[in-house]
Amino acid sequence: MSVAQPPDRSLSGRIRAAWGIVALPLLSILLALIVGALVMILSAPIAGKPVDLGLPLTAYGALFQGSVGNFDAIIGTLRTTAPLLLAGLGIGLGFKAGLFNIGAQGQFLIGGIASIAFAQLVHDMDPLIAIPFALLGGILGGALWAFIPGVLKATRGAHEVVTTIMMNYIALSTLSYLASGPLKLPLSPQPVTAGVGNAALPILLGRDGHLGILIAFLVVPLVWFLLYRTTRGFEIRAVGANPDAARYAGMKPRRLIILTMSIAGGLAGLAGAGNILGVNHQMSASFSTTVGFDAITVALLGRSNPVGIVFASLLLGAMRAGAPLMQIEAGVPVELVDVVQAIILLFLVANAVLRRFFRLRGVSANLGTTETMTATYGSEAIR
């Protein structure tokens, strides 16, 4: 994997290389689960309950049962994974180009509401037309929402972290406006949109296994191909690694920034569209989700690599899908999942500490590695 040293093609060499990549995420997950267990045990007295050393076992058992315990649970996990996967791919793509896209949340919401707007145009047409049209609406909505910060960064040097956060708030308000105004279900006393009619995604498997899940997983090889097998993908990675060198080599960082942001937004928008068309079928003005922010953890945990992101989104999706049963069986609040997730992120970000402590060798940063996850740059780099 690493280009810094001559690649070791032997089996043990490959295992060592693979370990170098997965060791940090795995350790972070393990440590986070341990910390989560401690939090569970130690918080019991605060809540006025007896200390129960078996509680973490019950809770994690229920979490496991609720996420992969039976067929329905597995489908449920895939359902919660799909939006994380798509939005995570988008954020990971941004990382590759050195862009820190915090706006997946807004792009997800706009993708969702745009898919409803498009769906309402074709709600009585054949599903074969309605579904692709509504999904396209979601992609376009999300892409537009990320295109704006992309242009602002490329032309004005406005840092995307700031602008995408702002766009998240604008997305919330736009959603409220649309769901209580132009797209509102007529006669409804509540601010909620009309349904999506024939654009609803068909259920392929079990109770919740809608078409959007399949689409999400089909997008993975596409993104991988874009990144690693196309010129554009090479340019995206080159700009992320060193914008100055990329420009010197004749690439156009400005255009690439706008393009990357738009694709990333389109992916998050598709995530929103898939969820709305596959699960909710309508949106209330107070529609609430954490997908956009969870996806940041997914992209970091997956080290921006499409394959890594698949595993990361499966893990977080499983935790989300299992959380309800954990609340029912163990009485452990859903916030524990947030705690575990936050601690994973903390360990990933504080990787120097973990590396020192567990004597892990770092992976040298270059185009071939998956390490370009947090190198981002400000306006000075784009001229």
Next chain:
Amino acid sequence: MHIKRASVALIAALTIAACSGAAATPTPLPATPTPAPVVTPAPTPAPTATPVVTPAPTATPAATPTASPTPAASTAAPSPSASSTLKIGVVTDVGRVDDKNFNQFSFEGAKLGATDIGAAAPQVVVPNSADEYASDIQQYVSQSYDVIVTVGFNLYSATVAAALANPNIWFIGVDQSICVDATGKDDPTFACKGDPKTLLPHYIGISFEEDQAGYLAGIVAASISQSHIIGAIGGINLVPAVVRYIQGYQLGAMATDPTVSVKIGYVSKSDFTKAFADPAGGQTYATQFIQANKPDVLFQVAGSTGNGVLQAACTAGIDGIGVDVDQWGSLSAATDPTYGCIVTSAEKHLSNAVEASIQQISGGTAAGGNVEYNATNDGIGVSMEQDGKGLITPAIQTLLDTALAGMKAGSVTTCPTTCGQP
């Protein structure tokens, strides 16, 4: 250089992660869903009149509407030693269970109901996002629960679908009015041709006439105002319940004092987080509102944002009126002077309603369909004054009692024709 850039990004990542956590599920504090200590059922002799318990015998000039027991207690009347095998589960709306509002008091009601009938303590699931509603309900169905309480309008369509698919499970939908077509499906045309009582016989849709509670609050506000300027701050104008409270408040005030000027403001017109989950924002908004409009009584209808509104009112030295539950009690105003100016609260008896439904289910007297809680069944009211200032005089109490009687008789209009519409 590279490291420096990276570290900036890392700090950003952390901040954002923290913020996102805060926005969605305000505190990552792993507290178990035990309720805040505020709403302990009655044994305390102190006048922390909880909205949950039936109104205390009114020796004080209490504004609590009636001393008669709740409809639940009279219809089901379970013996304290009863034991029930009913498994009760609650699905709240996104947020947290101890929100001192809808989620909390619905869960509270379920717990009281379970205690009344001798059933095991109910479980609660807090969804992480809006696309989880249906699957969270399904979790209880798969675990063969008997009674599933879903909290808030947002869970309505998921609840209708679940009730249709599981006719033997009882569903209690808080703040949900059922409108179905002839097949028992959610009716988006609002023709409501289907009869929920027969199509979904095990689905109880609970709703409240908030305008009646607001009307009573308006009477109090107009009566105690010296300047004849009173105010009301709502969280957002997109939620019909919020608008109804304020419309009732306006009508109640005008009926009491035709010269009164009612100033109305909404913290946000688009952002639900700002509207209902941002006390600091509420305080800032209310401070400016008070400076601009100079009211001497301020009514809040803004969830926990409204707690900030009450703080601002108390800081400005004017009277505050709480909402939904007895906020003097729920905010511990007796010991916390920041909330010392709460005169009364416009209540909807959320916990009572859920508790009553569970008792009826257990007692075999429950029926599906819409149950509207209002003055006629003690579903709404105002809480008694507990600040010891005696602002609510016997004369005001008479006005309240007359208004309540009028509401029961249907002779008092508490909501305009645009009821619930901003």
